Amino acid sequence: MFKRLWGIFSNDLSIDLGTANTLIYVRGQGIVLNEPSVVAIRQDRGPGGPRAIAAVGIEAKRMLGRTPGNITAIRPLKEGVIADFTVTEKMLQYFIRKVHENKVFRPSPRVLVCVPCGSTQVERRAIRESAGGAGAREVYLIEEPMAAAIGAGLPVDEARGSMVLDIGGGTSEVAVISLNGIVYSASVRIGGDKFDEAITNYVRRNYGTLIGEATAERVKHEIGAAFPGNEVREIEVKGRNLAEGVPRSFTLNSNEILEALQEPLSGIVGAVKTALEQTPPELGSDVAERGIVLTGGGALLRDLDRLLMEETGLPVVVAEDPLTCVARGGGRALELITEHGSDFFLVD
Amino acid sequence: MVERPDSNRENADPVAPPPGPGERLRRAREGAGLDLDRLAAELHLPARILEALERDDFGSLPPTYTQGYLRSYAKRLGLAVDPVLAEYHRRAGPVEPPPMTAPAPSPAQVGLGRTRHGLYVLFVVLAAAVFLAWWFRGGSGPRPAASRSSPPPAPAVTSPQTAPPIPPAPTPVPAARPPLPRPAVSGAPKASSSIASSAAPAEQPAPVPRAGATAPSSAPSPAPAPPPPADVLVLRCDADSWVEVRDARGRRLVYDLLHAGDVRRVVGTPPFRVLLGNPAAVRVEWDGRRVPVPRGAPGKVVRFSVGTPRAAAAPAPAGGPGPR
Numbered sequence: 001m002f003k004r005l006w007g008i009f010s011n012d013l014s015i016d017l018g019t020a021n022t023l024i025y026v027r028g029q030g031i032v033l034n035e036p037s038v039v040a041i042r043q044d045r046g047p048g049g050p051r052a053i054a055a056v057g058i059e060a061k062r063m064l065g066r067t068p069g070n071i072t073a074i075r076p077l078k079e080g081v082i083a084d085f086t087v088t089e090k091m092l093q094y095f096i097r098k099v100h101e102n103k104v105f106r107p108s109p110r111v112l113v114c115v116p117c118g119s120t121q122v123e124r125r126a127i128r129e130s131a132g133g134a135g136a137r138e139v140y141l142i143e144e145p146m147a148a149a150i151g152a153g154l155p156v157d158e159a160r161g162s163m164v165l166d167i168g169g170g171t172s173e174v175a176v177i178s179l180n181g182i183v184y185s186a187s188v189r190i191g192g193d194k195f196d197e198a199i200t201n202y203v204r205r206n207y208g209t210l211i212g213e214a215t216a217e218r219v220k221h222e223i224g225a226a227f228p229g230n231e232v233r234e235i236e237v238k239g240r241n242l243a244e245g246v247p248r249s250f251t252l253n254s255n256e257i258l259e260a261l262q263e264p265l266s267g268i269v270g271a272v273k274t275a276l277e278q279t280p281p282e283l284g285s286d287v288a289e290r291g292i293v294l295t296g297g298g299a300l301l302r303d304l305d306r307l308l309m310e311e312t313g314l315p316v317v318v319a320e321d322p323l324t325c326v327a328r329g330g331g332r333a334l335e336l337i338t339e340h341g342s343d344f345f346l347v348d
Numbered sequence: 349m350v351e352r353p354d355s356n357r358e359n360a361d362p363v364a365p366p367p368g369p370g371e372r373l374r375r376a377r378e379g380a381g382l383d384l385d386r387l388a389a390e391l392h393l394p395a396r397i398l399e400a401l402e403r404d405d406f407g408s409l410p411p412t413y414t415q416g417y418l419r420s421y422a423k424r425l426g427l428a429v430d431p432v433l434a435e436y437h438r439r440a441g442p443v444e445p446p447p448m449t450a451p452a453p454s455p456a457q458v459g460l461g462r463t464r465h466g467l468y469v470l471f472v473v474l475a476a477a478v479f480l481a482w483w484f485r486g487g488s489g490p491r492p493a494a495s496r497s498s499p500p501p502a503p504a505v506t507s508p509q510t511a512p513p514i515p516p517a518p519t520p521v522p523a524a525r526p527p528l529p530r531p532a533v534s535g536a537p538k539a540s541s542s543i544a545s546s547a548a549p550a551e552q553p554a555p556v557p558r559a560g561a562t563a564p565s566s567a568p569s570p571a572p573a574p575p576p577p578a579d580v581l582v583l584r585c586d587a588d589s590w591v592e593v594r595d596a597r598g599r600r601l602v603y604d605l606l607h608a609g610d611v612r613r614v615v616g617t618p619p620f621r622v623l624l625g626n627p628a629a630v631r632v633e634w635d636g637r638r639v640p641v642p643r644g645a646p647g648k649v650v651r652f653s654v655g656t657p658r659a660a661a662a663p664a665p666a667g668g669p670g671p672r
Contacts, residue, residue, distance in 0.1 A: 153410055291413065293413075293416070309392050315416075317417060318416060
């Protein structure tokens with residue numbers, strides 16, 4: 001009774017709780033929130049003092065690596081799963097409030113959260129409890145590749161195999177889907193963060209210079225590539241020279257970044273190849289005919305489709321608006337739940 | 349790819365849907381002197397799919413794939429991807445992208461301690477109660493006044509007076525609808541009896557002048573544009589009684605505790621729906637004639653309607669006189 005009453009004041013939300021970014025899709029409104037999953041925590045008066053949230057989202061991300069002693073900017077999710085339960089709950093609470101228009105009533109929406117397909121029961125339960133603690137009236141969980149495939153507009157309900165590769169911040173998931181179900185899925189803990197890390201390591205090794213997470217990400221966005229292209233692009237970055245101990249500026253080019261990214265990229269390619277190996281032959285031929293669909297922020301890495309195409313010999317296409325595929329797919333799944341009561345793609 | 353050469357054989361599209369990207373792709377490929385089969389091998393696509401794309405024949409492929417193929421094809425040919433996709437969208441219809449809307453900023457500070465669940469639950473329960481009250485009130489028709497002065501305590505006062513009067517001939521009232529004030533009437537009679545008897549004269553100092561003046565002022569003023577021949581219903585009280593009167597349109601004309609000796613004149617559209625807390629103590633007159641009041645058991649509330657609807661005035665369903 002109360003649940004239904006509360007429902008009047010709340011919208012249904014689909015949340016892509018990602019390692020790097022959290023996206024919220026509201027039925028009928030589209031993507032209403034796209035913010036980094038970063039929380040800055042202020043702890044005054046020493047180590048035992050009261051802790052409070054100083055900033056969440058974009059604001060907090062600007063603080064990453066730039067905080068004084070009493071503020072720590074952390075990412076509460078690591079590799080697709082919750083690393084800090086309390087902070088995740090607070091972050092979700094903040095985001096849910098932010099997208100909730102009605103300021104009078106406490107939001108208590110039905111929430112669908114996407115979880116990596118490799119996540120354990122414990123990790124799923126943590127996400128469920130965390131969303132519940134953040135004010136959700138009901139929590140549904142859906143596996144990320146399923147949501148990504150729905151969001152990318154793949155014909156998941158047909159008796160035809162579709163392969164989707166979702167490269168997120170913390171994990172990459174590859175799955176073969178047919179008849180509304182996942183035939184094969186695998187998750188590797190490689191994603192955008194690993195790319196950044198690889199760039200940082202490369203720069204330290206080859207230039208003897210330390211750069212921060214944010215700088216590495218900027219380098220990746222601007223000149224990162226997965227396949228050698230025709231043009232070589234350059235970027236000037238500043239970092240702390242380890243030998244001299246002072247900030248120095250230097251120039252990186254796209255070939256160097258390509259080299260730096262080899263290791264994480266080969267991990268992803270390996271996962272795709274394994275998936276193709278494990279896929280039943282009938283579905284494999286469907287995949288070979290239409291190709292692999294890339295979603296997630298990682299799909300925006302330049303020429304990643306090209307790399308996969310060359311490595312697998314299959315057509316590879318990047319979905320439209322790959323960053324929001326999962327959240328949109330989750331929203332569509334919520335609609336299906338509401339309209340038809342079909343919850344076959346949900347997980348416990 | 350920039351110049352538009354002599355009209356090609358495929359320009360003869362009579363129905364004239366917007367031109368797709370196929371023509372542009374084909375010309376770019378031919379301009380570069382590339383073979384379809386070679387390109388197909390490079391893109392790992394069957395040559396027939398590339399051919400179909402060049403013919404603007406998108407077939408039954410889901411748009412995700414078609415767009416992806418077009419994108420890779422355009423990239424391979426060195427064309428800008430966006431115009432190609434734009435042409436495709438014009439041709440195939442929009443594939444509505446999700447609208448990006450920016451939410452309003454909200455207070456940032458969220459404490460890291462435990463949330464105060466109790467407070468929230470209390471607030472939500474209160475909100476639900478207010479909402480339910482609003483729902484029930486709003487559902488029963490348009491209300492003339494915003495709210496009367498504390499209606500709920502009034503019915504409780506009537507109950508002590510219900511006991512003493514003459515035991516009337518018991519014509520049992522069929523309790524069809526549980527009314528709002530009913531629980532209060534039978535709820536707490538003893539506790540409030542002493543308060544009521546002492547408080548009633550003190551707090552209502554002017555029953556006598558009001559009875560003499562028979563002023564309709566305390567009753568809600570007649571509706572701004574009612575039919576002119578409004579009927580007068582007169583209520584005379586021999587003892588204290590809770591009285592409610594609604595007219596044909598559901599407006600609440602009386603909702604009050606009348607005291608012994610009170611005379612209340614009510615102007616409105618018949619038929620009236622009358623509720624008496626103490627039926628034995630109230631005489632009802634309509635059109636100058638006394639209306640028989642159905643007798644209920646002592647302490648029971650009776651409801652009945654008075655008057656017949658005027659031909660033009662009352663479109664509401666007519667309730668004949670008598671207990672309902």
